[in-house]
Amino acid sequence: MGRAQRNPSSASSAVLVCGPARSGKSEWAERLAHESGRPVVYVATAREDPEDADWTARIEAHRQRRPGHWSTLCVPTDLETALVEHDGSDQCLLVDSLGTWVANLIELDDTQWRERAERLEAVVEGCRSPLILVAEETGWGVIPAYPIGRTFRDRLGNLIRRLGPRCASSYMVTGGYALDLSLLGEPIS
Template sequence: MTRTLVIGGARSGKSMHAEVLAMATGKPLVYIATAQASDAEMQARITHHRERRDDRWQTVEETLALGAAIQKYSKPDNVLLVDCLTVWLSNLLFSEDKEFPEIGIIDAPACFTEQRAAFLQALAQAPGDVILVTNEVGQGIVPQGAISRWFVDEAGRLNQAVAAACERAVLVVAGLPLTLKG
């Protein structure tokens, strides 16, 4: 059983690389999709990802309770591919209808801390291989708005926690993988 983090920027090739890693195991494939088709652009992204996967893949859609999905679907003889952690993070952070202040501390929704902890515990206890895809969002300019900085900070914290829990970590840039760990 191995845990692998595949990290990179938007359209870096990270999802494709993660799919290749998963298929190379020869094990049954479970794809946990975290995206919601909230607009036409996101629907197009989801369609693009779906079209790459053939009938070897079982697809599970889970937008919030990722830890529970990992617990349910991880088996010693399969591989889970979770795509993507930053989309899941934004689902959690913006799951409640509330007004965000323009300046000041932003409080995470009540479900955030609970779901993040459940996810990290499920990842640590998963009996099968798990490959996680995430965006590196902290290498650009510091965002101007408080909400954007909050998201970048939380994504960075999540990525650090996941990388620490994984045996392998791969950075993908321009479709080229660079092993960071393992």
């Protein structure tokens, strides 16, 4: 990307951008993709639902913000395959978002989920193309009252924790700032 890679122990050139809802994480990721100077493939994990006006408006806001020359892939579940198929090109791949991908796969049992998460980790680690991953931070509030909410929070939190050290840099976007965690923090083993 346009910025220096920060994590010398990382085998990947991927960048992780995480933060709470409405923090600006997608805009920061889009800025990094633009700064890469490469054609951008926006890998959208959202499923469109014409019955949900709010969700449709959110998807449209993302579309309107992106440059028209960026290409878009709609990949609600088969993210690993899409990344492998587009790896090695001169393109920058921007995945928005891992939280939506996790939600789309919430019905998988623990073994199936673990296999998918491990496959994604391997793809991220081996990716040769510039790759930017956007992820929501969900575990900072009240413990969800329902099992499916706890499963979602735990799966996404664990995925982010495992991907962060595999990425060249990780950003936390909050309070109007993008903080480079790779410079400010120490990876947890």
